[in-house]
Amino acid sequence: MKLIRDTWLVYARQLGLVIRQPTWVFIMLIQPLYYLILFGPLLNGLEGMPGFEAGAMETFVPGLVIMMAMFGTLFSGFGLIAEIREGVIERFRVTPISRLALLLGRSLRDVTTLVFQALILVLLSSPIGGLTIYWDGLALMMLIVIGIGLALSAASYGVAIVLKSEDALAPLLNTVTQPVLLLSGIMLPMALAPDWLQTVAKFNPFAYAVDAARALFNGDLASNAIWQAAVFIGALMLLLVFWSARKFSRAAA
Template sequence: MKLVRDTWLIYSRQMSLVLRQPTWIFIMLIQPLYYLVLFGPLLKQMPTEQMGFEYGAMETFVPGLVIMMAMFGTLFSGFGLIAEIREGVIERMRVTPVSRLALLLGRSLRDVSTLIFQAVVLVLLSSLIADLTINWGGLGLMLLIVLAIGLGLSAASYGVAIVLKSEDALAPLLNTITQPVLLLSGIMLPLTVAPDWLKTLANFNPFTYAVDAARALFNGDLNDAVIWQAGVLLGALTILLVFWSGRKFAKSTS
C-alpha cells in the first residue's frame, strides 16, 4: 500500500506540473501531424496493394504514427530527470521516506497519461483529416499497447539518465538505439515487401509486433495472432525495463 500511496503522490505532483503548462502536451503532437499532413497524401498515390498493404494506406499509416509517438514521446523523458539531478531534486529525495520505486513509477505514469491523451487526439484528428472510421473497441486495445510501450520506454529513459547524468551522453545513445529500432518496426511502411534478411532482423524487434498489432486492432481485426504475440513481448519487455530502472533509481537515491 505504501508503494501505491507514494506513487500516487509523485504522480499527482508531476501531473500538476504538466497541467500548469499544457502547451507542451500539444507541442508533442506537431511532429506526427506533420507526417500525417505532409507524408500521408503521398501514400494515397501509391499502388498500396502491390506494396503489400494489408489495409488501406491511411489505415496502415495512422497506427504506425501512434506507435512512433509512443516511442519518441517517452524515450526522451530522461532529459527532464537530468535537469532535476542538476538542480538537486534527486539529492533531496534521499532524506525522504518516499518509496524509491514510486519516484520512478510516478514520473513514468505521468508520461503515460500524457501519451494516451495525445494518442487519442491524434487518432481523432486523423479521422477528420483522412476520413477514417474508428473502431472504438480496437482503439481501446491499441491504447493498451501504447501504455505498455510508454511505461517501459519512459522507465528505461529515466534509468539511463540517472546513470549517465548528462544530456550530451544521453542524446547520441538514444538516437543510436532508436533509429534501427524505428526502421525495423515498419512504422512508415509495412515490411511485407522487404528482402528476407530485413524481415529476419525485424522478427527480433518487439516493436515490429507492436506496429502490426496496432494496425490489426485499429482496423478491427481482433483475431490476428500478432495481437497476443505483441502483448506477451511488450509485457515482458516493460516488466524488465521497469525492474532494471527501478534498481538504478533505488541505488541513486539511497
C-alpha cells in the same frame, strides 16, 4: 499500500506540473501531424499492395501512434537530468517515500500525456486523412501504447540516472532509436521489405507492436500479432521497469 500512495503523490505532483505548463503536450503533437498531413497522402497510391490491404490511412496511422509512443516517452530522461543537477533526487534521500514510486509516478505521468496525445492524433486523422476508426480495436491498441510508454519512459529515466548528461543521453538514444524505428515497419509495412530485412525485424519487439496495432485498428482481433505483441512488450516493460527501479533505489538510497 504505501507504494500505491507514494506513487499517487509523485504522479499527482508531476501531472500538476504538466497541467500548469501544457504547451509541450501540444508541441509533441506537431511532428506526428506533419507526418500525417505531408507524408500520409504519399501512401494513397499504395493501397492494395502488400501491407496496405486495409487502406493507406488504416495502415499508416496505427504505426504513427506507436512511433509517438516510442519517441514521446523515450526522451523523458532529459527532464530528470535537470532535476539531478538541481539536487532534487539527492533531497529524496531524507524522505520515507518509496524509491520505486519515484519512478512509477513519473512514468505514469508520461503515459497519461501519451494516451491523451495519441487519442487527439487519431481523432484528427479522421477529418484530415479520411481514417475509419474501429473503436473497440482502438481501446485495445491503447493498452499496447501504455505498455510501450511505461517501458521506454522507465528506460529513459534509468539511463539518465546512469549518464547524468544531456550530451551523452541524446546521441545514445538517437543511435538506438533509428534502427529500431526503421525495423518496426512504422513508416512502411515490413511486408514490402526483402526477406533478409523481414528476418531481422522479427527480433524487434516494436515490429510486433506495430503489426498488432494495425490488426486491432482494423478489427482483426484474432491476429497472432496481438498476443505476440502482448508477450514481447509486456516482458520488455517488466524488464526495463525493474532495471530502472534499481537505478532509482541506488541514486536515492
